[in-house]
Structure formats: structure tokens, C-alpha cells
Amino acid sequence: MTLSRRTFLAAASAALVVPRIALAQPGAGRVVIIGGGFGGASAARFARDHFPALDVTLIERSRTFTTCPYGNLVLAGRRTIESITFGYDRLAARGVRVLNQSVTAVDPAAKRVRLADGTEVPYDRLVMSPGIDLRWGAIEGYDEAASARMPHGWSPSLQPITLLRRQLEEMPDGGTFVMAIPDNPFRCPPGPYERISMVAEYLKRAKPRSKLIALDAKNGFSKQPLFQDAWEELYPGIVEWRGASSDGRVMRVHPATMEVETEFGEKLKGDVVNVIPPQMAARIARDAGLVNQSGWCPVKPATFESAQVDGIWVLGDATIAAPMPKSGFAASSHAKHAIACIAASLAGRAPPPATLFNTCYSHVGPDYGISIVGVYRPGPTSLVEVEGSGGISPRNATMTPERRQQHRQLEALYADGWYASITNEMFG
Ligand SMILES: Cc1cc2nc3c(=O)[nH]c(=O)nc-3n(C[C@H](O)[C@H](O)[C@H](O)COP(=O)(O)OP(=O)(O)OC[C@H]3O[C@@H](n4cnc5c(N)ncnc54)[C@H](O)[C@@H]3O)c2cc1C
Incomplete structure (x- = not known):
């Protein structure tokens, strides 16, 4: 990927200057994020925008990210693969240090991660959103x-x-x-x-x-x-x-x-x-000792810190976060809460109360969308859905044909709006 001179200078100055400014501030610390998908890219952007004292490094093995959401529309011939593929240069320009490398090992005792080229990256807090393996x-x-x-x-x-x-x-x-x-x-x-x-x-x-x-x-x-x-x-x-x-x-x-x-x-x-x-949690999560016998990562529901390894926050599909579904929306919601908890822990404050959100839109036909929504809070051992918060699109039989057409059409539009806004939040 070629960087314009302006983008290059912005990325370079961020990489060199931000850590020094950041580390002088109260609540400062090095946050390393593994995985630049829905959880990881959202975490990096949120940390950069809202907690300037954090020095943020995002490690992602690929130079571009093709979203699973809207992949089914590529199958239908409605979207091109290019239209659902994004690069990391805007995140870099915002001051996130982006390393396009594979993480091969995590050492929680020494607080370091090792990359495929042998480099070691130290951290104060580690966030992992590596997704799934088949x-x-x-x-x-x-x-x-x-x-x-x-x-x-x-x-x-x-x-x-x-x-x-x-x-x-x-x-x-x-x-x-x-x-x-x-x-x-x-x-x-x-x-x-x-x-x-x-x-x-x-x-x-x-x-x-x-x-x-x-x-x-x-x-x-x-x-x-x-x-x-x-x-x-x-x-x-x-x-x-x-x-x-x-x-x-x-x-x-x-x-x-x-x-x-x-x-x-x-x-x-x-x-x-x-x-x-x-499926199961991605290999790096398994190798780092984050999974239990189910193959997925248990987390503390109030913070998303691993229930098995201190100092590592796990997000997205790799986690056991039921009743929240394994969705991009959910991963982004985990990300924002985990980053707020990490910022609080670095500043010596208690974690903020958690409220997590999910909406899953589905395209079903031309101008025909449906959705399911939920709001979640931590219970003693797992997340719980807030009573009365959830919802699902009404069934056909409950609406007049005109109302039904309007409703399905609107939900298809909302789905497109959701996709545009979440990908802009991650990569824009
Ligand atoms: C067909 C389909 C349609 C979907 N539609 C929707 C939808 O409409 N709405 C919705 O909310 N969700 C949808 N999802 C679900 C969504 O894609 C996932 O829930 C989301 O991607 C999970 O985010 P994540 O951060 O956990 O993992 P990912 O987004 O998969 O990101 C993980 C990243 O980690 C990187 N990585 C892994 N290991 C390493 C390593 N060792 N070193 C460096 N990098 C590493 C990977 O390269 C990857 O980029 C859909 C999924 C599918 C398959």
C-alpha cells in the first residue's frame, strides 16, 4: 500500500511522538491490541479518540481486512469484494501504531508479545480479538x-x-x-x-x-x-x-x-x-492459555478481562459472552467497554459499569431487511440480557402488506447505515 507524503508524515510523527507525550500523563500506558478486525480495530480507534494518554499499538497479520458482514451480498452479486475490504492507513494516520505482522507467542509474565519476525513488543495491558479458527x-x-x-x-x-x-x-x-x-x-x-x-x-x-x-x-x-x-x-x-x-x-x-x-x-x-x-477461538488465544475445555475464552463479564490470565482483555468471537451473539456489533461493543476498563485500571480507578449492545441485521431479499436487538449487563458469572430490552422485527402476518413492505425496506436501509457507520468507525 502506498502512503501519501502527508499520511506518511502523520503516521511517522504519531509513532514517534505520541508515546513520549502519552507516557508523561496520568493514566498513561502501552496498550497492545492483537487482531485488526471488528473487536481490535474498534478498540484501537476508541482508545486513540477517547484516551489520549494511551499509547496504542495494533498488530494485525494482514494488510487489509475483508469484512464477513456483507460477504453474503457479494455471493448474491450485489456487492464487490473490493467494497467490503479496508486498509489500516487511516488508523495509522490517527496515531495508532499499526504492525502488519503475525503474533506467534504471548508472554503474560514478562508482558511481551513475540512477532513472526522475532521482534518482541512490550505492553502494560494486552487486548486480544483474534477471531476464530475452523x-x-x-x-x-x-x-x-x-x-x-x-x-x-x-x-x-x-x-x-x-x-x-x-x-x-x-x-x-x-x-x-x-x-x-x-x-x-x-x-x-x-x-x-x-x-x-x-x-x-x-x-x-x-x-x-x-x-x-x-x-x-x-x-x-x-x-x-x-x-x-x-x-x-x-x-x-x-x-x-x-x-x-x-x-x-x-x-x-x-x-x-x-x-x-x-x-x-x-x-x-x-x-x-x-x-x-x-469453530473455536483462534490459535493465538489457545496458545496463550485463554481458552477452557470448550475451545472458547471465558472472560470476567464486568470487564472482559480474561478469567484465566490476568492482564489480558479478550474481545469478540473468541470469547464466551453468551447470551451476546458472536457478531461484529458485539465485538465492537466489547471493545469500547474493555478499553474504558483498561484506561480506568491504568489511572487507578474502578472499572466503569458495563452496558453492552448488539443488533444483528440480515438481508433477506431486495429491499428486505430484518433484525434482532439486545442489551446486556454483567451478572455474577456471565452476561445477562436486560429484561425487556431486546426486540425482533415483527412477522409478516402482524402487518398490512403496505406497512410490511415499508418496514422491510427501512430495515434494509438501516442495515446499510449500520455497515457504513461501523466500518467508518473502524477504518475511516
Ligand atoms: C457470512 C457472515 C456474515 C456476518 N454478518 C454480520 C453482520 O451482519 N453483523 C455483525 O455484527 N456480524 C456479522 N458477522 C460476524 C462478524 O464477522 C464477527 O462476529 C466479527 O468479525 C468478530 O470480530 P473479531 O474481532 O472477534 O474477529 P475478526 O473480525 O475475525 O478479527 C480477527 C482478526 O485477528 C487477526 N489475527 C488472528 N490471529 C492473529 C495473529 N496471531 N496475529 C495477528 N493477527 C491475528 C485476523 O487476521 C483478523 O483480522 C458475520 C460473519 C459471517 C461469517
């Missing part, structure tokens, strides 16, 4: 090699959604798109169902004789009645969803024949097979 082999036969034929498209840093899009474009009209969906917990609970909708939108438009079969390892899912209403209304005859009790759980895959095999032994062949495998 559990290769959890579905028999589904390993990294298999994912080249049966793409997951679930973690853009591992595999761009463009591979799945290309396969969809090459699929014959009258073909079958098979999807395997995991049990909870996994990244973005409504994501697979938005994907069903966006693939169905494309099939209806471009390959109307085709079919989508979604095989699910569970019996219920986020915003289920709303999604199912929409599939019936918009994509009749295209979408078939099967839950676990209707033999929806995929146990093994056969990439050579493009078949998936269910719990009760049925084999289904797809022209395109999209496997979303079970």
Missing part, C-alpha cells in the same frame, strides 16, 4: 484441502468468499447448492440464514430451476420465523431447510464426489457444496 476434521473428511472444493467462506482471512461466488456462477441452472450449518456456538448466528437468502435471491434471478438444500446440525436458529416467512414468500420451491431431527446434521463429506453424508446415512450430492464447520 475445526478441521470435526466433520469427517472436511480439512483445508477439502475446503478448496467445498468452500466455507466463513472467515475471509482464511478463504475469500469469491471462491464460493465463482462456483455459484459456474453452477448450471437446475443445479443443487448444498449447505452444511454447524451447531451453536459459532460466528454470526443469523449468518447462515442470511446466506441461504442471498444465494436464493441469486438463484431466483439467474438460475431459477435450481435448488438450495440447507442441512442444519440444530433444530432452531436466530430469527427463524422471519427467515422462513421470507423464504416462503420470496423463494418458493427454491429453499429447503432441514433441522437435526429431520436428519440435517452432516457427519462426513466426500469432496471427490461432491457428496455430504448425514447422521442417518443419507448421501446428498451438490453442484456447489458450502460447508460451515464447527
